[in-house]
Amino acid sequence: MSSPAVSGVPNSPSCKIVLGMAASTGTKFIEAKDLHKTYRVGKIEVLALDGVSFVVEKGEFVSVVGPSGSGKSTLFYLLGGLTRANSGSVVLDGDDFSLLTDAQRTRMRRRKIGFVFQKFNLLPTLDARSNIAIAQEISGNGQDDTQHFTRICDLLGLTKRLHHRPSELSGGEQQRVALARALINKPAIVLADEPTGNLDSKNSDVVLGMLRQSNQELGQTVLMITHNPKAAKYGDRIIHMRDGRIVAAEEDPQWAVR
């Protein structure tokens, strides 16, 4: 039996998707309230977000899609507390980012959020194992959960690649290491910005399947940004953006061209 949320989504060979668990719990977990963000380039102001509001419930897997320049990455940075809005607020698990000090925001990020970026962002001098383990060390979790470490690496097909540095790994392998690093601390929230943007379809399926699986098994809330309609369908719900605003699906030209 397949659940409606993932119908049509292929199971990757190394990432079996566990079906049938009701993930969403009806609890507000991420709340974006009327977010505005403007960048200043010299004397020119670029409006990146023009009043974005939405709620993600605990346990949901939400995809955000939209054309290039529509403000998706800016939204990602605001939701992750990596930059501040000009106005509006982000409330994450009851904590308003705008009311926290920089140190408190950093602590909250480390404790609650796993980040995945399009460009992997691995440390070049460390091997895959250390790139993953460093996330455990930074969070203060230590390396005590070896069972989880082994399982994540196994599911992502990394077990035999752990002693290789990023330069010795393919793009797909590097992103799988980056995903293992994001998931190793079992963060309540996984934020991913174009996680499959640099990957072939086989590696994309592994990464997306793993996001889906960790969402279903660990009840993690996942917010994934993508411009790929096939990838977006891994989500329970799709939010469409255009020109810094949330719009209906039919207003997103990418969505129509398929």
Ligand SMILES: Nc1ncnc2c1ncn2[C@@H]1O[C@H](COP(=O)(O)OP(=O)(O)O)[C@@H](O)[C@H]1O
């Ligand atoms: N650091 C920046 N400085 C100036 N303008 C920026 C910066 N980052 C993004 N922008 C502009 O903000 C708008 C939204 O960009 P972005 O959030 O990266 O969109 P997306 O991820 O959907 O492509 C674009 O017009 C982009 O050029």
Ligand SMILES: [Mg+2]
């Ligand atoms: Mg972007």
